[in-house]
Amino acid sequence: xxxxxxxxxxxxxxxxxxxxxxxxxxxxxxxxxxxxxxxxxxxxxxxxxxxxxxxxxxxxxxxxxxxxxxxxxxxxxxxxxxxxxxxxxxxxxxxxxxxxxxxxxxxxxxxxxxxxxxxxxxxxxxxxxxxxxxxxxxxxxxxxxxxxxxxxxxxxxxxxxxxxxxxxxxxxxxxxxxxxxxxxxxxxxxxxxxxxxxxxxxxxxxxxxxxx
Numbered sequence: 182x183x184x185x186x187x188x189x190x191x192x193x194x195x196x197x198x199x200x201x202x203x204x205x206x207x208x209x210x211x212x213x214x215x216x217x218x219x220x221x222x223x224x225x226x227x228x229x230x231x232x233x234x235x236x237x238x239x240x241x242x243x244x245x246x247x248x249x250x251x252x253x254x255x256x257x258x259x260x261x262x263x264x265x266x267x268x269x270x271x272x273x274x275x276x277x278x279x280x281x282x283x284x285x286x287x288x289x290x291x292x293x294x295x296x297x298x299x300x301x302x303x304x305x306x307x308x309x310x311x312x313x314x315x316x317x318x319x320x321x322x323x324x325x326x327x328x329x330x331x332x333x334x335x336x337x338x339x340x341x342x343x344x345x346x347x348x349x350x351x352x353x354x355x356x357x358x359x360x361x362x363x364x365x366x367x368x369x370x371x372x373x374x375x376x377x378x379x380x381x382x383x384x385x386x387x388x389x390x391x392x393x
Contacts, residue, residue, distance in 0.1 A: 184210040185302050188225055190245070191237040191264070192217050196287070200235060200264075200294075207295055208302065219243040226256060233301065236281075238265040238272065246276070247339055247357065253280045262301045271392065273312045279335065283307025330392055332374045340367040344380065345387060 187204065189197045197215045204211045214229065216222045218241050222234070238246055252259065262283040263276055273284045285297045285307055297307045308316070333341060343353040354364045377383045 184212060185233055186229070186231045187211060187213045187233040187235060188216055188222065188229075188231045189213055189235045190216040190219075190222050190240065191235075192239070192241045193237075196237070196264075203291070203295060203298065208298070211302070217241065219245055219248050222248070222252070226252070226259070231256075231259060234259055234261045235264050235301075236261055238263060238267045243356075244342075246272070249276070249279055249281065250335055260301065260304070262297070262307055269309060269312055270315075273308075274315060275338070277306075277308070277312075277316070284309070284312065328390060329375050329386070330390060333371060337367055337371050337374070340364060341371050341383075344368065344371070345384065345392075 185208075189200050191197050191200075194217075197217075201213050201215075204213050214225060214231070216225055220242055222236075222240075222245075225231070226234075234252070236245055236249075238244065249261065253261065261281045262285060263272070263281055264285045264287060265272075266287045269284055269286060276284055282304075283297065283301055283306055285294065286309075289297070300307050330338070330341075339357065340353055343356060348356065350364045350368060351361050353359075354361045357364070372378065372383070375383060375386055377386055
């Protein structure tokens with residue numbers, strides 16, 4: 182069996198170096214490469230063979246959550262673990278639903294990171310006890326959720342997040358490489374599903390449900 186080939190994607194060199202150090206220290210048969218941007222991730226995945234991707238959510242040229250569905254679709258055998266400072270309470274459940282194998286905080290100590298890497302390399306999920314509890318609670322809820330944001334599709338959620346940052350429809354279209362009319366349609370659907378009429382109401386609803 183070929184050893185794991187890991188791509189470490191983070192825009193901070195010290196993070197990439199630290200993960201490579203831990204891999205070399207505890208997992209001698211692992212090959213590791215680096216990427217500092219979404220464009221580099223795509224290039225390296227297209228030109229090389231990787232079994233695992235350790236991914237920060239915020240990279241220099243994009244919010245990498247936007248490319249996760251694309252990567253998992255193009256490389257279905259690729260295991261992805263998100264390693265980030267972004268709060269698990271906001272992104273953890275949605276990312277797991279998207280198909281990532283784990284979610285690890287950069288605030289975790291070395292023992293926790295080493296343990297997470299062990300699980301990740303052996304094909305097991307990396308999920309905190311808090312997130313496990315939340316997922317278990319969700320399985321016991323009714324099919325009709327009271328949270329209107331659960332009605333949004335992944336693409337609608339991406340557009341929604343951009344709207345929250347104040348981007349206009351044209352700017353979002355350029356950011357997501359979509360037609361302006363397509364983004365405008367998404368915006369109408371988002372407002373309809375959330376039951377709001379303007380950006381201010383959307384922001385207040387997001388605050389109420391602690392959506393970033």
